[in-house]
Amino acid sequence: xxxxxxxxxxxxxxxxTILRPTTLTLAERHISIVGANGGGxxxxxxxxxxxxxxxxxSVEVEGLNVAKHGAEVxxxxxxxxxxxxxxxxxxxxxxxVMLSLRRSVKNKDERTRAALAALExxxxxxxxDVSVSALSGGQRQLLALAGVLAVTPxxxxxxxxxxxxxxxxxxxxxxLLRSLPVQLxxxxxxxxxxxxxxxxxxxxxxGIAFDGDPREAIQHYRDxxxxxxxxQAPPE
Amino acid sequence: xxxxLGLYRPRDTPLHRAPAWLKVLLxxxxxxxxxxxxxxxxxxxxxxxALLLLASTAPPLRVTMWTLVGTALIGxxxxxxxxxxxxxxxxxxxxxxxxTIVSLALAITTSTSMAEMLDFVAYAARPIRAVLPPETLGLxxxxxxxxxxEVARIYMESRQAARARGLDKSIRAVVFPTTTRxxxxxxxxxxxxxxxxxxxxxxASHEARDARDKKRTKKRTQASTRSRKAQQAxxxxxxxxxxxDIETRSSESTGEAMSTEEAFERLIAPRGKNDK
Numbered sequence: 001x002x003x004x005x006x007x008x009x010x011x012x013x014x015x016x017t018i019l020r021p022t023t024l025t026l027a028e029r030h031i032s033i034v035g036a037n038g039g040g041x042x043x044x045x046x047x048x049x050x051x052x053x054x055x056x057x058s059v060e061v062e063g064l065n066v067a068k069h070g071a072e073v074x075x076x077x078x079x080x081x082x083x084x085x086x087x088x089x090x091x092x093x094x095x096x097v098m099l100s101l102r103r104s105v106k107n108k109d110e111r112t113r114a115a116l117a118a119l120e121x122x123x124x125x126x127x128x129d130v131s132v133s134a135l136s137g138g139q140r141q142l143l144a145l146a147g148v149l150a151v152t153p154x155x156x157x158x159x160x161x162x163x164x165x166x167x168x169x170x171x172x173x174x175x176l177l178r179s180l181p182v183q184l185x186x187x188x189x190x191x192x193x194x195x196x197x198x199x200x201x202x203x204x205x206x207g208i209a210f211d212g213d214p215r216e217a218i219q220h221y222r223d224x225x226x227x228x229x230x231x232q233a234p235p236e
Numbered sequence: 237x238x239x240x241l242g243l244y245r246p247r248d249t250p251l252h253r254a255p256a257w258l259k260v261l262l263x264x265x266x267x268x269x270x271x272x273x274x275x276x277x278x279x280x281x282x283x284x285x286a287l288l289l290l291a292s293t294a295p296p297l298r299v300t301m302w303t304l305v306g307t308a309l310i311g312x313x314x315x316x317x318x319x320x321x322x323x324x325x326x327x328x329x330x331x332x333x334x335x336t337i338v339s340l341a342l343a344i345t346t347s348t349s350m351a352e353m354l355d356f357v358a359y360a361a362r363p364i365r366a367v368l369p370p371e372t373l374g375l376x377x378x379x380x381x382x383x384x385x386e387v388a389r390i391y392m393e394s395r396q397a398a399r400a401r402g403l404d405k406s407i408r409a410v411v412f413p414t415t416t417r418x419x420x421x422x423x424x425x426x427x428x429x430x431x432x433x434x435x436x437x438x439x440a441s442h443e444a445r446d447a448r449d450k451k452r453t454k455k456r457t458q459a460s461t462r463s464r465k466a467q468q469a470x471x472x473x474x475x476x477x478x479x480x481d482i483e484t485r486s487s488e489s490t491g492e493a494m495s496t497e498e499a500f501e502r503l504i505a506p507r508g509k510n511d512k
Binding site for chain 1: 244245246349350351355378379381382385386421424425427428429430431432433434
């Protein structure tokens with residue numbers, strides 16, 4: 001369970017509020033977060049594993065304060081980024097997954113076996129020794145996911161994981177994410193994927209605009225966006 | 237662009253089975269021997285052995301051939317002075333030495349995975365662990381290799397974008413976006429490393445040392461605070477500084493031990509408005 005206790009984020013240089021004080025409990029297995037670009041979605045989820053520390057308030061994951069137990073929390077919370085290229089470090093697929101396992105599996109042979117098994121689960125078994133630069137965008141995202149899941153986190157945060165993928169990979173990665181036995185918190189612009197969650201949070205202008213049933217949340221989001229677009233349209 | 241990075245292919249050859257330290261040691265010893273030896277026949281013999289060793293690892297043919305031909309050309313250019321003087325033996329010796337070193341380096345690259353090399357770098361850096369944690373050095377090594385093709389890709393994309401805008405000859409139109417995007421990539425990579433918890437195991441391995449340091453620092457801080465309090469005792473109540481301020485300052489000035497994670501978080505932590 002993840003708890004936000006009045007957590008807020010203020011930009012250090014400009015003093016602009018990126019996320020207003022937020023109190024929230026995330027306990028559902030699949031939660032989607034939608035909202036306009038620059039609204040604060042990514043900031044909200046980055047607070048969960050301490051990538052961004054809150055300016056005020058606190059965030060707790062399974063009872064652990066993220067600010068005090070960052071390393072421990074990151075062992076429980078996996079993070080999947082939009083662009084997998086920035087997440088892959090080693091030259092080949094198997095080596096990249098092995099890097100994730102360095103902390104938990106000390107024996108090299110066991111580490112190799114565990115990495116190969118993780119790749120096999122993602123359907124990348126045959127691409128284990130292929131250079132990461134030779135993989136397609138979808139395969140890279142699966143590899144990044146394999147690297148995250150190899151350390152068996154209990155929570156997975158996916159920050160627009162399918163934005164850079166074509167329709168086929170989008171469906172594949174989306175279905176895979178939903179089938180995982182972890183708590184999934186998905187930031188997305190894909191309203192179809194957002195609607196399949198148990199709960200949807202709409203973030204707008206650094207705060208929670210709606211929190212509840214996915215269908216109602218998406219309708220609220222549409223009204224919010226189209227209403228704003230109508231207001232901002234130049235007069236005829 | 238032909239790159240020798242990522243040449244490694246998993247195979248079952250004697251060199252693949254050999255540990256990384258042995259291969260690096262072989263490269264160092266051979267380099268010293270060929271540089272010291274000025275006998276052409278010996279140099280050619282060692283070169284043939286190095287080439288055979290390289291062939292035994294079954295390297296990718298095209299990249300290997302281009303690298304060796306390029307090295308031979310560089311060797312010939314370097315030997316121009318000897319050729320001009322008519323010292324053909326010396327020219328041959330220099331070229332053979334270069335080819336030997338490059339062949340062995342290629343053989344190591346082809347037969348050693350990045351993970352093995354990372355372990356070796358971490359192991360080799362153990363004597364300087366007080367200055368730099370070995371695993372951090374290994375990670376830096378991997379990141380450097382990872383960044384090279386990415387920076388090359390960013391440069392190519394920036395050049396194409398400049399061309400598309402009709403700015404073929406503008407250096408600024410290529411250099412500025414390349415620089416800003418490279419910095420952006422570095423920031424993203426840093427965040428991803430942090431998110432994956434890579435590097436944090438190194439902190440764990442130094443936990444005991446950190447705990448000792450913190451204990452010592454705490455003792456020093458307490459001693460320092462006591463002595464300052466003693467010094468300022470007569471003027472207490474008259475000056476603007478209270479004991480709380482003194483304690484705060486003294487703990488800052490003693491430089492309390494800080495883990496990598498704490499240092500990173502302090503670095504990226506949003507500051508209050510007063511800190512601007």
